[in-house]
Amino acid sequence: MKGAEAGVATISGDATASPLPQAMLVSGCSLNEDVACASTRVLDVAPVVKSSIAHAWPASSSGVVRSLKSCKNLILAFVETQKVSVGDVLETLEQAHEKCIEYANCPLGQKTSKHLKFIRFLCFRGGQASMKQSLVSTEFQREKRTLKCQCPFVIKLRLNQASGVYEVYQKNNQHNHDLFTEVELAQMPQNRFIPDEVKTKMLELNELGMRRCSQIKTLIEQEHFPDVPITWTIRDVQNLLQKSSSRAxxxxxxxxxxxxxxxxxxxxxxxxxxxxxxxxxxxxxxxxxxxxxxxxxxxxxxxxxxxxxxxxxxxxxxxxxxxxxxxxxxxxxxxxxxxxxxxxxxxxxxxxxxxxxxxxxxxxxxxxxxxxxxxxxxxxxxxxxxxxxxQNITRALASSLRANLSGFMDDF
CATH class of the missing domain: 3.30.420 (Nucleotidyltransferase; domain 5)
Structure with missing residues (x-):
């Protein structure tokens, strides 16, 4: 998201540092705000922009300007659809959660009030780790780093009782930590999915006697659908086969x-x-x-x-x-x-x-x-x-023996 907004901002700035396609240089176009939209930084914003220019890029000067204007509008529309602003209205809670995750570029936790009147979407690294009281001595406690870093990111919504929609009334879009990359986000459980045609082929291979999920996954990726982006894991294949199997x-x-x-x-x-x-x-x-x-x-x-x-x-x-x-x-x-x-x-x-x-x-x-x-x-x-x-001894005597528990168990 930040890259997209930065890319659009360059439209009104100096574009001479950006490499331009040879067709534009031959046609003699001036480096105006439309031409700057072809900056490499902008083209890296989203694959949809790349594909649009690749298919619609004409050789003529007038065609170049028209395509660049379309590209600029496409990028602006992309940024606008991903942005969450105060006053936005969202039809359902699922839609709100999905859009907020796309905007945040990281997992979000959800806190709700009674009857879902008020919703808060918090960064999963928000807040701080609670110090739990432990009966185990400090020297024997396991050292485990916490992910909590008091990240201030939050989006607050409230339910409109009359219309039944959710309205954004407050937000803080600042993070104090690094965000996930696109590859990391694609591997998260809520973003992984198997296309319908791939599911059909996986079930067909399983019916033919192929039982190992790793073999099915390899065949799908290398032989049957090499051009389909991989958004699933072996565990997803296992879940698919289990759901489709007949227990009888x-x-x-x-x-x-x-x-x-x-x-x-x-x-x-x-x-x-x-x-x-x-x-x-x-x-x-x-x-x-x-x-x-x-x-x-x-x-x-x-x-x-x-x-x-x-x-x-x-x-x-x-x-x-x-x-x-x-x-x-x-x-x-x-x-x-x-x-x-x-x-x-x-x-x-x-x-x-x-x-x-x-x-x-x-x-x-x-x-x-x-x-x-x-x-x-x-x-x-x-x-x-x-x-x-x-185990029974540990449950009964851990609080009494504390640091001496290990030695007692060895003697026992």
Whole structure:
């Protein structure tokens, strides 16, 4: 924005320092305010200005003047549409936020009053970092620089109750820090997007069996759409494929995969909800897992992740330690919830495939899982992970031991 305003300001100044196209010198045009509009500084303001001159630049003298006048008007219109002034009226809050970000050239925070009557758009570096009270000694605290530098940039709007539009009634367009470049702004989440034709091609490649997002992104950028500006990341491709995928199809594919594994010595079982027919529980154990458990069934570890996948199901893993001290995955299951019935079902599925109850079993502090273990494997010694015990100690004693906590944990 500052570059655009500076470029327009040169229209009435000295333009002799700016390189002019050869067509203008041959035609003998005087260096008036229209010719100065061809300054390199102005041409760098926006790609739209460059393309307009490139397509509309005639060879005749009169055509040059007409094109330069059009260029001047285009730049002035561009600056005017990007500017935010006191008294401007914006139809919606989304429109106001988008225009203010374009004007600010940096991310903006938003603060609103009750019922959205007053809106403030603040620079993300405005204000100052709050000094939080910490129970950790200063010498052990992590040093982290703050982005807050009390930037004064702010645009204030108020809601017109009668018309429902937002009016700009105050602004301060000054920053006290460096702004983002155009490349950096394009990589921000709110500015990244995938064109519709590119989305269609990405989904087509995925349907043909290409599963790795990095490969899809590379093909799109190098083979199919090399001329399209890159405004997306691998994470955007991942999100696109996930949104377009059918969960019902994925469930069928997963069950089909487990059935195919039967030919390689795997065993599995699953359970559907009687009312919704939703897959609620599924258990699998590999041939290698059965063999390893029979050899090293003295210590078994069970760990569950709490609904970390997009299906909202808990993943429960059964692992043992072999004679080389390596962790070996023996079995796994997906459960729709972490209740006693679900854990009991999982343990009951594990038992017939191995016919050996573990001697010692390590888990976290899940009480429902502990109840199921006591019910299904009453002779098994159930212990907790040292990691979870240390977490409990840290939570209970950090405020009391302070700097001595680290040494205490080492001794423990």
């Amino acid at each position: 199809r994925e469930t069928n594919d997963f069950v089909k995969l487990l059935k195919d594994k039967n030919n390689h010595g795997w065993s599995f079982n699953f359970q559907l909800n009687d009312d919704t027919l939703r897959l609620e529980r599924v258990f699998w154990i590999s041939a290698n897992g059965k063999e390893k458990y029979v050899q090293f069934n003295d210590v078994l570890k069970i760990d569950a992740t709490y609904k970390m996948n997009r299906f909202g199901m808990s993943l429960v893993l059964f692992t043992v330690i072999d004679n080389h001290g390596l962790t070996v995955l023996t079995a796994g299951c997906l459960l729709s919830n972490g209740q006693f019935d679900s854990y009991s079902w999982a343990l009951q599925q594990f038992r017939p495939y191995t016919n050996l109850d573990p001697i010692v079993l390590f888990t976290d502090g899940d009480m429902e899982l502990a109840r199921a273990i006591k019910d299904i494997w009453p002779t098994t010694v159930h212990l907790l992970y040292r990691f979870h015990i240390s």
